[in-house]
Amino acid sequence: MLPLHANAATKLEDLFQHIDAHQDDFVQSLKDWVAVPSDSSDPRFREQLIRMVQMTAERIRTLGATVQLVDMGLETLHGGQTIQFPPAILAQLGNSTDKATVCFYGHVDVQPAKKEDGWKTDPYTITEINGNLYGRGATDNKGPVLAWIHAIDTYIALQKTIPVNLKFIIEGVEETGSPGLEELLKGHEEFFSDVDYIVISDNVWLSRKPALTYGTRGNAYFFVEVESGKKDLHSGTFGGIIHESMRDLVYLLASLADTAGHILIPGIYDDVAPLTEEESKLYESIDFDMEEHKNNTEVNTFLYNTKEEILQHMWRYPSLSIHGIEGAFAGVGTKTVIPSKVIGKFSIRQVPNMKIPVVEKLVKKHLEDVFAKLNSPNKLKVSLEIGAMPWVANVDDPQYEAARTAIRKVFGVTPDMIRDGSTIPLARTFQDLTKKKVIMIPIGGADDGEHSQNEKISRSNYIQGTKLFASFFLELAKLHEDLQKKSNSNQVKISQRIRSQT
Numbered sequence: 388m389l390p391l392h393a394n395a396a397t398k399l400e401d402l403f404q405h406i407d408a409h410q411d412d413f414v415q416s417l418k419d420w421v422a423v424p425s426d427s428s429d430p431r432f433r434e435q436l437i438r439m440v441q442m443t444a445e446r447i448r449t450l451g452a453t454v455q456l457v458d459m460g461l462e463t464l465h466g467g468q469t470i471q472f473p474p475a476i477l478a479q480l481g482n483s484t485d486k487a488t489v490c491f492y493g494h495v496d497v498q499p500a501k502k503e504d505g506w507k508t509d510p511y512t513i514t515e516i517n518g519n520l521y522g523r524g525a526t527d528n529k530g531p532v533l534a535w536i537h538a539i540d541t542y543i544a545l546q547k548t549i550p551v552n553l554k555f556i557i558e559g560v561e562e563t564g565s566p567g568l569e570e571l572l573k574g575h576e577e578f579f580s581d582v583d584y585i586v587i588s589d590n591v592w593l594s595r596k597p598a599l600t601y602g603t604r605g606n607a608y609f610f611v612e613v614e615s616g617k618k619d620l621h622s623g624t625f626g627g628i629i630h631e632s633m634r635d636l637v638y639l640l641a642s643l644a645d646t647a648g649h650i651l652i653p654g655i656y657d658d659v660a661p662l663t664e665e666e667s668k669l670y671e672s673i674d675f676d677m678e679e680h681k682n683n684t685e686v687n688t689f690l691y692n693t694k695e696e697i698l699q700h701m702w703r704y705p706s707l708s709i710h711g712i713e714g715a716f717a718g719v720g721t722k723t724v725i726p727s728k729v730i731g732k733f734s735i736r737q738v739p740n741m742k743i744p745v746v747e748k749l750v751k752k753h754l755e756d757v758f759a760k761l762n763s764p765n766k767l768k769v770s771l772e773i774g775a776m777p778w779v780a781n782v783d784d785p786q787y788e789a790a791r792t793a794i795r796k797v798f799g800v801t802p803d804m805i806r807d808g809s810t811i812p813l814a815r816t817f818q819d820l821t822k823k824k825v826i827m828i829p830i831g832g833a834d835d836g837e838h839s840q841n842e843k844i845s846r847s848n849y850i851q852g853t854k855l856f857a858s859f860f861l862e863l864a865k866l867h868e869d870l871q872k873k874s875n876s877n878q879v880k881i882s883q884r885i886r887s888q889t
């Protein structure tokens with residue numbers, strides 16, 4: 388039998404040709420998927436979301452995979468009523484003991500999107516303008532999930548052996564924090580027993596250059612609640628005689644960080660991993676254009692002036708963001724109310740070696756100390772709502788080597804090795820629970836606008852991304868085969884040594 392890589396060069400060419408020839412079909416599939424408003428945040432879209440998961444399951448079944456739809460139970464809404472969570476998909480294609488097993492994790496739910504939010508086109512109709520495919524979910528995460536499926540489909544269409552075994556975990560509630568996913572993983576340990584590598588493609592490049600992601604920040608998300616009484620009051624009638632909850636809250640929120648972004652919570656930086664000289668050098672070689680990044684962000688000025696500082700503060704230092712105030716007047720017009728109960732929402736992005744329980748303690752102590760100085764009779768409550776840990780991978784692991792080679796073959800360049808300032812909570816959970824090697828292979832561009840108005844993926848990234856996944860399967864199979872040979876020959880040497888000693 389020929390080794391898997393013996394005809395790799397011709398195979399790759401065939402695969403690429405097929406993908407190019409079928410790109411309009413692949414764009415059509417993305418159109419069909421984006422047309423389903425699978426918004427997981429709004430219960431009114433729940434039926435559509437469930438339909439989206441079912442469509443995905445059906446699509447994976449057409450690859451010949453065994454597909455399981457796992458019931459995720461009921462979601463309890465704020466008002467107390469319950470609705471069905473969308474099921475999660477666990478699927479498997481191939482189980483040869485001599486092949487590597489790669490598990491792809493992705494999601495088919497999307498962030499909310501309304502035309503009136505400032506979209507130039509209908510968010511649920513893929514519209515191609517200047518080589519960009521605009522639509523909610525185009526890059527986050529329907530495009531990458533489809534690129535993975537099309538890469539597999541290409542092998543099948545050309546009647547080529549798929550060089551790896553494949554598994555899938557596809558969910559429908561990633562955008563709302565993946566509730567229940569950790570329990571699902573804990574309850575399906577056997578699903579991971581033969582998995583060698585886990586691939587996530589749910590982020591974007593840093594520049595125009597292809598990239599591989601080896602780290603994400605975590606997130607500690609807090610609610611700080613101040614309550615003055617049971618009902619809202621008229622500010623003309625009661626203003627001046629009561630301790631206003633909103634005034635206390637604004638004071639508390641202002642105490643968290645200064646205007647330069649420095650977090651003011653005592654002790655918060657104590658555990659942050661020190662910047663070594665070796666790490667410091669990494670930032671110099673990364674292809675990152677601050678001006679372009681500013682344009683993509685549509686802001687005038689960043690807090691830092693050098694590329695290195697910007698990258699470090701996005702990736703390896705914590706940051707604190709204030710997101711909103713529940714219960715505060717936020718509508719148009721000039722309502723003259725004094726709100727009774729207000730909940731401030733802020734989060735602190737976590738970096739190695741911060742520990743969530745320590746952060747929780749420091750935040751609570753800081754807010755209680757500041758509140759005590761206000762001499763306010765109001766009630767204060769601080770709670771940690773999300774505690775997601777940061778994730779960092781070893782870039783020398785075989786899955787990174789395979790992906791680097793695959794990128795060189797598709798794009799002709801060596802990728803930037805990047806981290807991501809945002810959080811994919813499941814990355815760390817996968818690593819800790821399954822002990823398997825995780826890699827993030829983004830295919831979206833830096834200006835794709837995840838979660839924003841006018842989200843898009845370029846046709847080129849979508850199609851080249853499909854080629855990248857197809858090529859990655861081959862490269863990983865080669866490396867896996869080499870590793871297995873090495874491990875077998877080591878085994879033989881150990882057995883020989885044991886025999887010679889006895």
Ligand SMILES: NCCCC(=O)N[C@@H](Cc1c[nH]cn1)C(=O)O
Pocket residue numbers: 564589590591606608773775807809810811812837
């Ligand atoms: N580029 C990847 C984006 C994934 C994402 O947006 N994740 C959310 C998850 C989260 C963290 N805390 C609450 N939700 C994010 O905000 O980073």
Ligand SMILES: [Zn+2]
Pocket residue numbers: 494527528561589
């Ligand atoms: Zn996503």
Ligand SMILES: [Zn+2]
Pocket residue numbers: 498527562837838
């Ligand atoms: Zn998202």
